[in-house]
Amino acid sequence: MRLLVLGGTEFAGRAVVTAALDRGWEVTVFHRGRHAPPAGVVSLLGDRTAPDGLAALGGGRWDVVVDTWSSDPAAVRDAARLLAGRAGRYVYVSSRSVYAWPPTPGLPEYGSRLVEASPDATGVPYAEAKRGGELAALAEFGEERVLLGRAGLIIGPWENIGRLPWWLTRIARGGPVLAPGPRDLPLQYIDVRDMAGWLLDAAEAGLSGPYNLVSPPGHTTMGELLDACVRATGADARLRWTDPEVVLGAGIEPWSGLPIWVPRGELHDAVHGGDVSRALAAGLRCRPVAETVADTWAWLRELGGAAPQRADRPTVGITPEQEAKALALGG
Template sequence: MRLLMLGGTEFVGRAITEDALARGWEVTVFHRGHHAPPPGTRALHGDRTAPGGLDALAAGEWDLVVDTWGGAPTAVRDTARLLADRAGRYAYVSTRSVYAYPAPAGLDEDGPLVEGSPDAGSVGYPQDKRGGELAAEAAFGERALLVRAGLILGPYENVGRLPWWLNRVARRGPFLAPGPRDLPIQYIDVRDLARWTLDAAEAGLGGAYNLVSPPGHATMGGFLDACVAAAGGVAEPRWTDAAAIEAAGIEPWIELPVWLPEGETYDHMFRAGVGKALATGLVCRPVEETVADTWAGLTSIGGEAPQRPDRSTKGLAPEREAALLGL
């Protein structure tokens, strides 16, 4: 297989590139040149937002294109149009955020969607991703695979969710653990996303798929236990209920990454229907493996995780945590 990876140097793109290389595929990475692509790839440089930015893709043929673009849909539109006659399939890594809010528990791929346009500039993350989906489908039709990922965790994370928890736990001592302990969470390990995406494309699948672990695959308790075990095993979780966290003005998801209290937003994010992906071979590794491997990667680079400049900083300030816990 000949893969054209649009991006391929960070997080999702890197995981997909490495999986393809492990399969023995021929991989071309098209990127801006800010980071080195994995060894064994052929690199092409260009900026999809600049005039002439796709010139390096004017020639060449590929069996599969994978695109993770999350900005203005016009970049997906222009790239997909350029490659439609020279690539076999187009996998667009989208998001479950394209579903209209609030998405009820168990919602599958037929649920109502936000508005989006392939011809739009950047409007907002859900609308931009929906526009990207429409752009991919307009150019590739049934050859377009829409990977609607949920929360993505794992090695190389550059958003700051799991790395923040690991670094917080590594500081030891008591820490705020948002409850309840048995609260189920849904996420996808980036490597499981990569494997399923390449398997699905190779099998000729098209259309939309929710790609996230089954409900109950992990809990907040299991997730934080795994963080403690990976980072030394001496930190002490202080389980705190949602009402106390809300009363303290602490923001779920941002100040306490991964966690959401039960309710409408929780159902939207953590109770997706994933039967379609499971039926086509999705396998999700244990949370302990995701956490341990992420910690191993962090420690190998000194503990400071890379951070995407277009995403907000995650995590709870020590003084706010101490105030709630009475320390």
């Protein structure tokens, strides 16, 4: 298989490239040159937001294109339009954020309302950008040749958002750790490597249409996740399980302040209770959380402990002062 990855040097794109190389695929990576691509690929340089920025893609043919773009949909439109006659399938890594609020229970791929968006838009919020990217790919390649991977929470090695790395580095420091309860709070996420492998399998099998890509509801819990962090780091950390009301009363924001965690309610149900039966039936398999945590910690140690951070995303986590305040309130 001949694969073109638009991006391919960071997180999700890098996982796709690595998985394809492991399969013996011929891989071409189109990127801006800010990060070195994995060894063994054909590297094409260009900036899809600049005039004539796609010039390096003027020739060549591919069986599959994978695009992880999360900004202006017009960039997806332009790339898809250029490649529509020279590539077999277009795989767009989208997001479950494309579902409109209030959410349909389970956020099924068919039957849920979607946010209003345009494939020609620029400067729009994340949800509209992802839905616009979907529409752009569909407009240029057609429904039968487009696979939409609507990812949920993505974690694992190469993460450049900082969610799991924040927990690992905090727990590695040891001492009492604010653990937002309850311990048995169900979580839903996907290891980036499981997502990458499924996308390649699905593309090779000729699948099309939207698929929610996240683990089954309850694949792990907040307690299992943080216990795995303690084991992986080997730190002298003591998890102090604290009621959600106390955490919120200390002024700590769910999701961004304490990454991954969302207290029970409508938002939790949307983030951690999605329907993934369609992807599971198409072969999605998710590794245990302990493996994801251990591999992410090993990767962080290789980097010296400092995880990369996307410039277009806010940093996550709380300060030691915020944590101390919440721990004091919790008694």
